[in-house]
Amino acid sequence: MKRTPFLFTRLGWTLLVLCTLGAALLPLLHLALPETHALHVSGYALGLFGKFMCYALAALALDLVWGYTGILSLGHGVFFALGAYAHGMYLMRSIGTEGSYGSRLPDFMVFLDWKDYPWYWAFTEHFAYCMLLVVLVPGLLAFVFGYFAFRSRIKGVYFSIITQAMTYAFMLLFFRNDTGFGGNNGFTDFKRILGFSITAPGTRVALYLATLAALVGALLLCRWIVGSKLGRVLAGVRDGESRLMFIGYNPLSFKLFVWTLSAVLCAIAGALYVPQVGIINPSEMSPANSIEMVIWVAIGGRGTLVGPILGAFAVNGLKSWLTAAFPELWLFALGLLFILVTLFMRKGIVGTLPALLPKAARRKEALQTEEETA
Amino acid sequence: MSMDMVKRAGVDTTHGAILYLEDITVSFDGFRALNNLNLDISVGELRCIIGPNGAGKTTMMDVITGKTRPTSGSAWFGQSHDLAQMTEYAIAHAGIGRKFQRPTVFEQHTVFENLELAMKMDKRVRPTLFARLSLEQEDRIAAIVRQIRLNGAEHRLAGLLSHGQKQWLEIGMLLMQEPQLILLDEPVAGMSDAETARTAELLNELRGKHSIMVVEHDMGFVAEIAQQGKVTVLHEGSVLAEGRMDEVQAHDRVIEVYLGR
């Protein structure tokens, strides 16, 4: 009998459905209940939760390449940000003439004395086109970068460093005003999306639910991939790439596939992030930001898919609390987290859970495996 | 990334030889690991390669499997596959399977999964993603599991197997690839006597169905599997002597080199 991965067990499915329903309930509590009610969920909390879900999606994407394929990317933030920028272009267009200068051009372009949109802004007033950009631009970047990197068999720390270089280069590029993406201010002051006001409760709820759907969808997609034969090949890449080659697999195509997919998922997360948070600027592409994503995955438990989601929520929750209550302590706490996780909790929360299960459950499991192999 | 290897009708062995190595030289910074090596193996043959340490046995295997490019010379698999121009995975896909000195199986996968991964099939991304095990394939895996004496342990993690069992698993993975040429690099290193005997049995079962090249130090083992077949002695990167086991053992130069007189 094959061992069944947790998520596909009955318990796993039940938990998934429960969590999804619970998450979907929050907007209801926001809209339906009056503000004074004990269970009311404020708009701020809803937005925060939505933001966390975007981060969770990004963490999931990172887990796919790191936890399952062994490729540590320290530059995934660039895909997240590019997805956000792509969507942001549409949102900037949607401001119409309601900007500070009353021009049909965004404020920052008026400020730079530009007379019209540059060529790469063409068609961005169409939502569908921008959604295409969200997927294509980071995807293409990932594909080209990955192709050249994997082809020359760059591995390990060297690869991680050049992903840092990649995101750093993009950050520098986007900080320039001439690049046409708002310079260090980025895109902000959005007014509407698809005709609906961006701050209206209905829009917020819709975005929230869209994010939830994307997260759950991505989780299921990743689960399917990881459980398939391809997933086993990926684990082979992680554990013994040369062995895999001698069996007849070309690691390049598999790495490229999962790398590009991961980038696209991350970009989608970014695209969902920007209308909920209302701003995107080049600091999202900073190397530090990408490294922070890694800690979400590490704390949650790499190679578990669910772990990174938990990790994203946990770390960002901690961050929101600390930066409000004890701002000076946040960076200490984050730094400490990195150290503690790598020294003591390499498998992360979800990874170390089975070891923490009460003795009885473990014995039962052990007995079961013994029966199977007898 | 050319997978047209998959479409070719296999290896062209119309001239009877499955592997030609002609004047292969491999030098690392002036040191010649292989020095004008000439070797050929016929279809269905079981060839044993022996030689003192540093003779170049592993480097020769590296050249054949594409891990190292020869500085000069040519290596042909059948009539049409130029090994020096192919990547490792293409060579593996074309029908050369290699077992390494130290057992390298996928420790985080079960025995079953290891064999499934190695199974001969289209190994590109899309087919792999949508692959489903057919009954026939499951049977095949079950058969190999029996052959490598691991039945009952299909769902044990490979990392938990004993050393000898890992070696067999690796041989099993090799067989799953359905290779035409099998390269075994010290298959019984570190095995107990009983395990060695069983390995010899296994190899004898394979003889004739596949072409096999075995590199070994254990003379007893070599004697048992070589039987009437050819044995090649390598020394300092080239062939020192070639012939039946008894001929080679009586060869003066071989004795000198091995015993250092």
Added chain:
Amino acid sequence: MGTGFRRCDGSDLTGYLMRHMVTRLLAVLVLCLPALAHAAIDPALLQPLAGDDPDARVEAIARIAAIGNDDARKVLQALLDDELVATPAGQLLIVRDGQAVDPATNQTLALPDGADAIMVNNRLRGAARAALSGMALLAPEKGQRLAAATALQGSAPDPAQVPLLRRALERETDADIKLILRQLVATADLQAADPARRKAAVLSLADSGTPALRKQLQAMLAQNPDGSYVEADASLRVAAATTLAAIERRATRNDIIANMFYGVSLGSVLLLTALGLAITFGLMGIINMAHGELLMIGAYTTYLTQSLFRHYWPGAADWYLAAALPAAFVVAFAVGVALERSVIRWLYGNPLETLLATWGISLMLQQAVRTIFGAQNVEVANPAWMSGGVTVLGSLVLPFNRIAIIAFAALVVIAVWLVLNKTRLGLFVRAVMQNRRMADCVGVPTGRIDMLTFGLGSGIAGLGGVALSQLGNVGPDLGQAYIVDSFMVVVLGGVGQLAGTVLGALGLGEINKFLEPFAGAVMAKICILVVIIIFIQRRPQGLFALKGRAVD
């Protein structure tokens, strides 16, 4: 010099005056040159100054200046400082600190009653200033002459000045000043009426490099709207074109040399920042993300040393670097060893984990510094002997602090080479770098070697921090600015060999500086990152790598 000059603002006037006054004054000076005497000033010359006639006053200034001695200078300076008074009798006195001196006799007098400060207007001031700088050209002191000549370089040339400049040229003994005077003569001659003179001027200017000259030569080659040339004489145009070409060549050469220098300078900084990283990565295969913070710690140690010196030994404040260098090394070394023993030691063989853990350490160190010293930059000043620069090739200034850092980097590289190749420790380090297992078996204390090497790499980073403090701002984010660059040097240069890091650093520095003029600093950086990524394709192990059969 009529009475009808316009009322305009001071600088305008000064310029106007400078141009015409200098001519007149120098003319007078020349006439009087043979009559240079060291006597005190003839009262007759001084008297008009006390009077009302503006033209006469200006003439008087010219004549006083013509005397050319110290007394004259004193009078003119007193005029500018508003220290000249006139007695009712018409005598001119210099009043300073309550005492009156008679410039005619240099005797001190009591200040008579009714003495009034003479009226000094802008025109007079301008005249006096012009006179003083004219005198300066003939002053006995070389510094004064040089300053005067250089000042004249800044103003537009005037052909009428030429005879005067020639006289000064004849008397001049110093080569540098002669050069400037020659240029001034030639520049003025460019507008001479006589074409032969103009031509001679053009040809002789081939050696000069001042940018103003280029404009003039280009003006000569320009065309009038009707198609005819400004400069009628064709052979002159040819000469002008040749000279222009020569000047441009020299300017380009100067630019290239400047870029090369700045490239080497940047390379030396990169070398200092990356060397420590290369050593720890080469030895232990770990990337230390806290490396930037070790740089920062070195810089802050320098700051503290400077503060200490300023507080306790203000006299020796300029020598704080002598203490800062060892202090920074020791502090960074200690921090490195502490990190190695507490965190990194447990993560050997796990490069990715080490990367993450050291990143965490980096965050903590940054925040610690922010909490202790504040988030804003702290001021670290160059000691006096490092300020300023040396001028080469006429117009290129190479700053002393950069030269010092290049020298320092070279010293550090040599020191590291010596340690690695000539000491026992170095032998052990190289052994562990090449084959850890074997070294272990042979008895090399690998644990201790790791600790010491990490400390060494950190110490070098500390030294790098000292250098950085001399070049730019010191703040908690100092490390972050250099960490990506350090990585690039390590990735490009390969690990295991000193030569790789040196070449990688210098190479990157040079490429950066040569790209900058074309693409701007940011794009240059981006280009480099792309170039490195592409370079790695061809040669993943970097420029120099420890060669071996197993490089995986």
